[in-house]
Amino acid sequence: MATNGDLNRKLRMALVGGGSGSFIGRVHATAAVLDNRAALVAGALSSNPERAKASAPDYDIPEARAYGSVAEMLEKENALPEDQRIDFVSVATPNFTHFEIAKAAVEAGFNVICDKPMTFDLAQAEELLKVVEGSSAVFAVSHNYTGYPLVRQARAMVQNGDLGEINAIRVQYIQGWLRSKLEDSDQKQAAWRTDPKKSGAAGCFGDIATHAYNLGRYITGLLPEEISCHLRTFVPGRALDDYGTAIIKFENGALGTVTASQISHGRENDVMVEIDGTKASLLWRQENPNEMIVRANGEPHKIYTRDPNAPYMTELGAAACRLPSGHPEAFFEAFANVYRSSYDAMAARALGQSFEKKDTIYPNVYDGVEGMYFVQQCVASSQENGVWLPLKHAAARR
Ligand SMILES: NC(=O)c1ccc[n+]([C@@H]2O[C@H](COP(=O)([O-])OP(=O)(O)OC[C@H]3O[C@@H](n4cnc5c(N)ncnc54)[C@H](O)[C@@H]3O)[C@@H](O)[C@H]2O)c1
Known part of the structure; x- marks a missing residue:
């Protein structure tokens, strides 16, 4: 069967967070590719630009797409030809950074998988909801126990x-x-x-x-x-x-x-x-x-x-x-189910098709x-x- 149906290619992922010594970024990276429907191709892996770049080989991210900051990543990815550019950004950073990163990623045209709690406070969450509603982005929140x-x-x-x-x-x-x-x-x-x-x-x-x-x-x-x-x-x-x-x-x-x-x-x-x-x-x-x-x-x-x-x-x-x-399935597989459930919507978006945004199997921006x-x-x-x-x-x- 073709990967991601009619899209017939893997979705391209960027990871934010997950630098050396961190916890959940590695789980995102593993879960996202479990079904062979996505590939991790870019990242801004740490708040420290040197550590961000130094952590990239741990994920097989090529040097040219190991960025020192999220702003640099979004700008340079958007300058790439469409058939190389990322499709989605996974946000695995501490809570106070989620809003700025997720909003910038949606505004730059990308889908987002954001870890919980979605933002620092309710005002940010409501503003992010408006940004997502005004876009065509797929937005998932990794409440992974739902998977x-x-x-x-x-x-x-x-x-x-x-x-x-x-x-x-x-x-x-x-x-x-x-x-x-x-x-x-x-x-x-x-x-x-x-x-x-x-x-x-x-x-x-x-x-x-x-x-x-x-x-x-x-x-x-x-x-x-x-x-x-x-x-x-x-x-x-x-x-x-x-x-x-x-x-x-x-x-x-x-x-x-x-x-x-x-x-x-x-x-x-x-x-x-x-x-x-x-x-x-x-x-x-x-x-x-x-x-x-x-x-x-x-x-x-x-x-x-x-x-x-x-x-x-x-x-x-x-x-x-x-x-x-x-054969026991556990944390990684459940996490991967949140990803997998959002991939159908991402593929539909990439094909210019409509998709459900509110009543989704994956937790979304409304749940956030x-x-x-x-x-x-x-x-x-x-x-x-x-x-x-x-x-x-x-x-x-x-
Ligand atoms: N869904 C889950 O089961 C689950 C489990 C653990 C953590 N989390 C959530 O995931 C997030 C991260 O938690 P953690 O325990 O992995 O934290 P962590 O401190 O282990 O790792 C955070 C990483 O983000 C990087 N970072 C910080 N600011 C950044 C920025 N502006 N740009 C790029 N990278 C940046 C840090 O350098 C570090 O590599 C939190 O929001 C947490 O609530 C979710």
């Missing part, structure tokens, strides 16, 4: 009505790596995440509660109405929250809770979602991502495994699998705005001792 096959299976089952009316959503993201004041050592990931000038108004809640909140919204599609939140900073001297719980009222009467922690001893990346419906409940955890438990009173508990050929798998769930059941509104309202509610605040945003209604 797990059984998360997509859960979405299809909930939205098909298999669980009945949804009454309750419990999502959590529990880590322990910031139990000590790691930011005082030479740990760069801890340093910027706990700095309000670089991370945003929230620490733990911006970094990981945004993933958890997005997961509940992604699976259920329920519209949020109001939120009450308590954030805490348990490590003395830390500038941002490292623990918190939010309660969300949804429009249909359902109640949701989002708990996120970075101070729970021994906990790694326990992303968990539990959903209670009138007919059944489901449970999925990313540390055991190839199983999902569905329970109904009076029936044996059902363990759904990630089996692309099983009759119980929905089309959406099966399409997200690559391997036969029993919702995430920033969630963070803003959590911080504001917490500052007023958990007062109930609205959580209705036009981005959720699309």
Whole structure:
């Protein structure tokens, strides 16, 4: 089959961030090419121009396309002939830089895959939404947990009505790596995440509660109405929250809770979602991502495994699998599914065809705005001792 259908070529990717010593840039680079539908051809890999260029061989990026800055990259890529120029820019830099980079990339004509939280604050997110709406760009946000096959299976089952009316959503993201004041050592990931000038108004809640909140919204599609939140900073001297719980009222009467922690001893990346419906409940955890438990009173508990050929798998769930059941798929594959889902739209754009921008399988700029509104309202509610605040945003209604 031709690569990317009628486009009949790979999409060309540029990576921003991912320089030596960084974390998620390498994951983007690996996930993006997993299905052989894209090639990494250019990059501005670090905030330090020398390190940016020196990191390029780690990704097989040729010297001529290893840029010292994003501005240089966008200008020089746009000067290349169309059949060499990049198609999309992946943004894997600290939060405070996302807006400027993503906006410039869209304005320069490129598609964007931006990491979360989408921007530094809600005002930037709303402005970025306007820029994207005024363009023909494909814009994805790498809420990568949405790419797990059984998360997509859960979405299809909930939205098909298999669980009945949804009454309750419990999502959590529990880590322990910031139990000590790691930011005082030479740990760069801890340093910027706990700095309000670089991370945003929230620490733990911006970094990981945004993933958890997005997961509940992604699976259920329920519209949020109001939120009450308590954030805490348990490590003395830390500038941002490292623990918190939010309660969300949804429009249909359902109640949701989002708990996120970075101070729970021994906990790694326990992303968990539990959903209670009138007919059944489901449970999925990313540390055991190839199983999902569905329970109904009076029936044996059902363990759904990630089996692309099983009759119980929905089309959406099966399409997200690559391997036969029993061969574990995990973080890279889920991340790659966010990429893969956006590639059809990118290919359509390159062919001058129309494509869906709002109701997409991959999290998009509207989800990014919702995430920033969630963070803003959590911080504001917490500052007023958990007062109930609205959580209705036009981005959720699309
Ligand atoms: N989706 C996920 O699961 C996931 C996981 C981890 C991090 N993230 C997000 O990814 C982003 C990066 O996190 P990280 O942990 O990889 O950070 P990191 O500190 O490890 O790496 C950031 C990289 O960006 C570079 N950089 C900074 N400013 C730049 C600029 N203006 N131009 C070019 N490069 C620049 C740095 O030099 C570094 O190489 C954050 O927004 C974070 O929230 C997402």
